[in-house]
Amino acid sequence: MDLIKNLLKGDKLSIARVISQVEDDTGYDILDRIYPYTGNAYHIGITGPPGAGKSTLVNAIAKKLLRESYKIGIIAVDPTSPFSGGALLGDRIRMGDLSLQKNVFIRSMATRGSLGGLSKKTKDVALVLDAAGMDYILIETVGVGQVELDIAQVCDTKIVVLVPESGDSIQAMKAGLLEIADIVVVNKGDREGSDSLLIELKFAFDLKPKTGWRVPILKTIATDDSGIDELVKEIGNHKEYLEKSDEIKKLQKMRILNQIxxxxxxxxxxxxxxxxxxxxxxxxxxxxxxxxxxxxxxxxxxxxxxxxxxx
Ligand SMILES: Nc1nc2c(ncn2[C@@H]2O[C@H](COP(=O)(O)OP(=O)(O)O)[C@@H](O)[C@H]2O)c(=O)[nH]1
Ligand SMILES: [Mg+2]
Structure with missing residues (x-):
């Protein structure tokens, strides 16, 4: 079928059409057929409280990866504004300049009306982007509940974003967000209190028993690309760690079991x-x-x- 052929070539229109079919729950046949072509994309999850700068960070990371000639898929799951859809629009505008690039495909997903089914749909959309030849898939979710933690399972590298204001760190620890973090980012490093949050977090992680991966805690100012190079470097380090230890296999097995x-x-x-x-x-x-x-x-x-x- 032409649609699938064009999807595999990375044709944007075909990607969009396949995603619509998959979202309409009529896409199992297509998912069966594209599955052999998946398994090549690296999944990065970006989660944290609303307003922490996740979208801005995704933008910055994507731009950096684009300069290295990678193909990027972005999935923004945004339940922050379920009634107006405003946040969704905001994301689109902010990511606007990116979406015009040949090697980027952006998909925003509202949580409205898809209670429970969201995480599955996100995974299916990620499969489509994977088949379409994306090297990296960035998945932005608001870290406030079970759905997000579930989505975090899909990702190879999980980045938790915190900001100095509003005592997010303690809340995040309670929500178990930091438990899933492979990399912790203190964004809005230009704001007061970012250094003390950084110290607080480093202290909290130092208390944890060290096995395997050491969680880096980084400071960024996403709005002016500060700290992004280091963040992308640490993503690369984590990827290498997963690949060298057998962790990536374990993740993949767990993921398949979950899907079944x-x-x-x-x-x-x-x-x-x-x-x-x-x-x-x-x-x-x-x-x-x-x-x-x-x-x-x-x-x-x-x-x-x-x-x-x-x-
Ligand atoms: N001062 C400052 N503002 C930032 C920074 N990163 C993002 N912002 C701003 O914070 C607001 C929320 O950012 P957004 O990326 O939409 O957050 P999200 O809800 O986590 O996706 C926007 O107005 C951004 O321009 C930063 O590092 N410093
Ligand atoms: Mg956002």
Whole structure:
């Protein structure tokens, strides 16, 4: 099919069309077919509180990688403004000059209306960009909850961005954000308090037992590209570390296992909703459960038994 052929060549229009199909949940056939061409892109996750400068950093990192002649895919998952879509537009404008470049493809994804399915869709979009020949895929997410941590699993190098203001560091530690960090960035290094945050973080990481990768803690001013060279260098170091130790294989295996589980879960749920449970029958069960004649677990087991019998 021409569409896939052109996708594999990196044609932007074809990338966009395949992504729309994948997002519409009708894309499994395409995903099956492009899968053999994936597995070459390196995934970098950038996460942190809203306003920390993630998009600005992504922009700066992408520009640096572009100068080294790499092809870059960018996925911005932005739930910060679910009602107006304003943040999304903001990202587009800010990344605007990048999106005109031949070797960059940018996709913004709203979380609105896709509760739960978002992380899976992000992974599918990443697969499309991978097949389209991107060397690096940058995934920006707001680090506030489970979805983001889940997305972090997709990435080879996870960058956590913090800023001096508003005591983000302590909150982030609580949220387990720093647990997933391969690189910590203190952005807005031009702001007051950035050095003390840097020291605080270095202290916190020094207390951790050292095994394998040593998490670098860097200061950046994303708005004027300060510290970006070092950040990109550390991304390269981490990539090398993952490749030399067998960590990258472990990550890939975990990812595939997740994909299988996630797919099965989604399909079982859909199957249950669409075919196994008859609404009227379910109503009758619920009545019985409310009368305490039977437990919900017993009914659930019964429904599952029916499903496994092919009902
Ligand atoms: N002073 C200063 N402002 C920055 C820096 N990095 C980003 N900003 C600004 O902070 C705001 C939020 O940045 P953005 O990249 O959209 O943050 P995001 O929500 O984390 O993606 C924007 O107005 C940026 O121009 C920085 O290093 N220093
Ligand atoms: Mg952003």
């Amino acid at each position: 589980h996630e797919y099965i879960e989604t399909e079982i749920k859909r199957h249950l909703r669409e075919t196994v449970i008859d609404d009227k029958e379910l109503d009758r069960y619920i009545e019985k459960i409310m009368e305490r004649k039977v437990s919900p677990y017993k009914i659930a087991r019964k429904i599952m038994e029916n499903m496994l019998k092919g009902g």
